[in-house]
Each structure stands twice: as structure tokens, then as C-alpha cells.
Amino acid sequence: MEFLGQDRREGLGRRAHSRFNLILLMLVSVLLLLSSLYSAQASVFKKAREGVMDAASPVLMLFAGPINAVNNMAGSIGDYFNVMEQNRALRAENAELRQWMAEALELRETVASFEALEGYRAPPGAQPITAFVIGEANDAFARSMIVNAGRSSNIEVGQAVVDNHGLVGRIVEAGGSASRVLLLTDIQSRVPVYVEGADVEGILVGNTRSMPAISFTARAEEAETAPGQRVLTSGAGGALPRGLPVGIVSGERKGEIIVNLYANYSRTRMVRVINYAFPEIDAGGESASAESEAEASAEAPAEG
Amino acid sequence: MGYRAENLLRLMRAITPTLLGVFGVILLAAPVRLFEGLAPTPIIPLVIVFFWTVYGPDLMPSVSVFLIGLLQDLLTGGPLGLWPAVYLATQFIVLSQRAYFLGREQKVVWIGFALASLGAGLILWLVMSLMSGALLPVGALALQLIATVLIYPVFAIVFGELHRRVLVEA
Numbered sequence: 001m002e003f004l005g006q007d008r009r010e011g012l013g014r015r016a017h018s019r020f021n022l023i024l025l026m027l028v029s030v031l032l033l034l035s036s037l038y039s040a041q042a043s044v045f046k047k048a049r050e051g052v053m054d055a056a057s058p059v060l061m062l063f064a065g066p067i068n069a070v071n072n073m074a075g076s077i078g079d080y081f082n083v084m085e086q087n088r089a090l091r092a093e094n095a096e097l098r099q100w101m102a103e104a105l106e107l108r109e110t111v112a113s114f115e116a117l118e119g120y121r122a123p124p125g126a127q128p129i130t131a132f133v134i135g136e137a138n139d140a141f142a143r144s145m146i147v148n149a150g151r152s153s154n155i156e157v158g159q160a161v162v163d164n165h166g167l168v169g170r171i172v173e174a175g176g177s178a179s180r181v182l183l184l185t186d187i188q189s190r191v192p193v194y195v196e197g198a199d200v201e202g203i204l205v206g207n208t209r210s211m212p213a214i215s216f217t218a219r220a221e222e223a224e225t226a227p228g229q230r231v232l233t234s235g236a237g238g239a240l241p242r243g244l245p246v247g248i249v250s251g252e253r254k255g256e257i258i259v260n261l262y263a264n265y266s267r268t269r270m271v272r273v274i275n276y277a278f279p280e281i282d283a284g285g286e287s288a289s290a291e292s293e294a295e296a297s298a299e300a301p302a303e304g
Numbered sequence: 305m306g307y308r309a310e311n312l313l314r315l316m317r318a319i320t321p322t323l324l325g326v327f328g329v330i331l332l333a334a335p336v337r338l339f340e341g342l343a344p345t346p347i348i349p350l351v352i353v354f355f356w357t358v359y360g361p362d363l364m365p366s367v368s369v370f371l372i373g374l375l376q377d378l379l380t381g382g383p384l385g386l387w388p389a390v391y392l393a394t395q396f397i398v399l400s401q402r403a404y405f406l407g408r409e410q411k412v413v414w415i416g417f418a419l420a421s422l423g424a425g426l427i428l429w430l431v432m433s434l435m436s437g438a439l440l441p442v443g444a445l446a447l448q449l450i451a452t453v454l455i456y457p458v459f460a461i462v463f464g465e466l467h468r469r470v471l472v473e474a
Binding site for chain 2: 018023024025028030031032033034035045049053064071137139140141146172180187188207267
């Protein structure tokens with residue numbers, strides 16, 4: 001049996017590998033690392049990231065086709081084996097949803113009658129932008145996805161991204177035709193949330209685990225949370241709209257609430273980017289801001 | 305064969321490992337969700353950097369390693385300079401042990417690759433922990449490195465054939 005490189009001349013080539021270049025480039029990398037630590041938002045880096053993302057998006061889309069086909073095939077084979085079980089689960093879910101539908105219809109009527117009253121101002125609506133996931137950071141520490149819509153579809157940095165289960169993350173880079181979504185599990189992710197019915201407002205902090213934790217900013221006394229309570233975005237800080245479903249409380253560890261996300265990142269294919277504009281306070285209108293504040297405070301108990 | 309055609313062929317051979325590295329990075333950025341995301345995507349560029357640093361350092365110059373890493377940083381949204389540092393450190397370590405690897409059985413080289421990935425993972429974890437100011441969980445990284453080490457022999461056979469038949473011999 002012959003082994004690669006047994007003939008030592010084979011790999012050694014004509015000139016020795018330049019150690020000098022290697023060490024120089026290592027220094028450059030370390031300098032880059034240090035500089036991106038202190039100026040992550042520097043325009044040069046930002047431009048480079050956006051440019052590469054835009055350039056890579058057609059290639060990634062090319063890849064996405066066959067990958068999806070294979071995944072769908074594998075998925076349908078799996079479905080074939082547990083079709084009975086799924087059927088049973090769906091029946092149970094359908095029965096439950098019918099009850100909810102009845103309740104929702106009733107509530108819709110009640111809300112409509114309240115809205116008909118004088119002095120109600122509807123909050124600004126959002127036009128979601130639909131996009132497909134074409135890339136994903138398959139990295140142990142960076143958790144993000146690339147979607148195939150960018151500034152040309154009015155996507156801006158900071159907008160919320162949801163799929164049909166709940167919040168996925170938010171836009172951190174917007175290129176011309178592609179943008180990057182920072183997932184809730186990334187170590188850089190910070191999203192203001194509240195726990196429904198528990199009077200707990202906090203910030204959901206990603207830690208690369210599949211279940212991020214809420215660290216508290218405000219807690220009225222010893223509010224108890226129970227597993228199963230819903231976690232929603234609080235809209236604090238004016239970054240994301242209020243009331244987007246995030247997940248359910250799964251338990252508590254070291255004073256932090258662990259959240260089981262609604263989003264299932266291994267199945268996220270189509271997302272909606274919510275271009276929600278917060279109502280602006282007009283220069284002359286003190287009353288407008290007072291009203292919106294009153295609205296916000298009235299909203300909390302209503303949802304709780 | 306004409307002089308020009310021969311030159312072109314030589315160029316093609318010279319850039320093949322770099323192109324494979326770029327391809328590996330794109331694969332890392334594509335939404336490949338093996339087994340519903342349970343199996344992590346192996347870090348193929350690490351295999352490529354390791355393999356050609358051992359068997360043909362001329363085909364994997366440090367500039368290529370740097371560019372492959374930089375592309376990975378730009379595509380995965382991590383801090384710039386992270387992956388170039390990891391890959392270049394791997395190359396540095398492997399170059400210093402190269403004389404030992406040459407002409408050894410693939411099993412031995414495989415163990416060498418496992419150790420090199422361990423080193424790369426350690427650097428990655430240390431840098432990310434320093435940057436985020438907390439000791440990060442290592443579970444996901446360990447799984448990804450294990451996947452990479454497990455898949456190494458397959459790539460070693462394919463790259464070995466490519467290297468022997470196309471890049472060096474032809």
C-alpha cells in the first residue's frame with residue numbers, strides 16, 4: 001500500500017512554504033479581530049459584509065433548491081411512517097382550535113363594538129414582507145440566517161422577523177437583495193419580552209443554547225411564573241412591536257426563566273419581516289403621546 | 305500541448321484547493337439541515353486546510369487560508385478575523401508537525417487531524433468567550449468538531465485521489 005507523501009519530494013515542491021507570510025497574516029487576523037471588537041459597526045466592515053451577502057445570495061439560492069428537495073424527500077419518508085400518529089395529534093389539535101375559534105369570533109365582536117366607540121385610534125398596521133431563508137450560519141457560536149430580501153424590498157435593520165410559529169429574530173444587516181437575521185439563540189441577541197399574566201418584564205438573552213433565558217429588568221415582588229405561560233415581545237425600547245409570540249416558559253434556573261421558543265430553526269423556510277413603524281410623537285401634540293402611553297398601559301392588563 | 309494551455313492547466317491545478325475551500329465555506333453557509341438539524345454541518349474548510357497543508361503546502365498558501373477564513377466570517381456574520389486566525393493557527397501547528405505526517409498511514413494522520421481540530425476548537429471557544437465576556441457552552445462546538453473528525457477519512461480518500469492523480473502527477 002502506498003501512502004500519500006511517501007515520496008517526500010512530492011509535497012515539498014519547489015520552494016519552502018513561507019513562514020513569514022503565515023505569521024504576518026496571523027497578525028493581520030488578530031488585528032482585524034481586535035478592531036472588529038471595538039468598531040463592529042464601522043462602515044468599511046458593514047459594507048464588506050453587505051456586499052459579500054449580496055454577492056453570495058444567488059449562489060446560496062442555487063444551493064437552496066437541491067437542499068430543499070432532499071430535505072423534503074427525507075421529510076416525506078418520515079411522514080409516511082408516522083402518519084397515523086400525526087393524524088391523531090391533528091384531530092386533537094383541531095378540536096382544541098375549534099373552541100378557540102368560537103372564542104375568537106366572540107371576542108372579535110366585542111372588540112369591534114369597543115372600537116366603534118368614540119376616540120379610538122388604531123395603532124399603525126404593518127405590511128409584512130415575505131422572504132425565504134437562503135443561508136444559515138452553521139457555526140457553533142454564530143446563530144443567524146440569510147433571507148432573500150433586502151433594502152430593495154424596504155427591509156431595514158432592526159425589524160422583527162417571524163414565521164408562522166412565532167418570533168425568529170431581527171434584522172441586523174440589510175444588503176440590497178439579502179439580509180441577515182440574528183436568531184434569538186445568538187449570544188448577541190437581546191429582545192425585550194414579558195411573561196403573560198405573570199407581571200414579569202425582562203430581556204430575553206441568547207446564550208447559544210436552544211432555549212434562551214430571560215434576565216430581569218423589572219419584577220414586581222416575587223412574581224411566580226409557571227411552565228407553560230406565554231412569552232411575548234414587550235415593545236420596550238421601541239425596537240420591536242409589542243405582542244409578538246416568542247415562546248413558552250419552560251422552567252427556572254438560577255433565577256432566570258428558561259424559554260422554550262415557538263420557532264423551530266431547523267424547519268424555518270419562509271419568514272415574514274415586519275416593517276412596523278412606531279407611532280411618532282408630533283412636535284405640538286403632547287396629548288398624542290399621552291394617549292399612546294395610556295393605550296400602552298391599557299393594553300398590558302387586557303392582554304395579561 | 306501549447307505553452308499557453310499548459311500554463312492555464314497549471315493555474316487551474318494551483319487554485320483547485322482554494323476553490324474547494326471556498327465551496328466548503330458556502331456549504332457551511334447554506335441551510336443544510338442534516339436529519340432535521342440534529343447533525344451539525346462539518347467544517348469542511350478545516351479538512352481542506354489541514355489536508356493540503358500536510359500534502360501540498362504550495363497549493364494552500366497562507367493567503368488562501370486567510371481568504372477562506374475571511375469569507376467564512378463575512379458569510380456567517382461572526383467577528384471579522386476569527387476564522388482566519390483559527391485556520392492560520394491550524395496551519396502553523398500542522399506545518400511544524402508536517403515531517404511527521406508525511407508518508408504515515410491514514411489512521412495516524414486522522415488522529416493528527418482530531419488533535420488539530422481540538423486545538424482549533426479551543427482557540428475558537430477561547431476567543432468567542434473572551435469577546436462575549438462569559439464562558440460559552442461547548443456542547444454545540446464539540447458536536448460540530450466530532451462530525452468534522454468523523455467525516456475526515458471520506459474526504460481524505462477523495463482529496464488524496466484528486467491530489468495524487470490530478471494536482472501532482474498529471
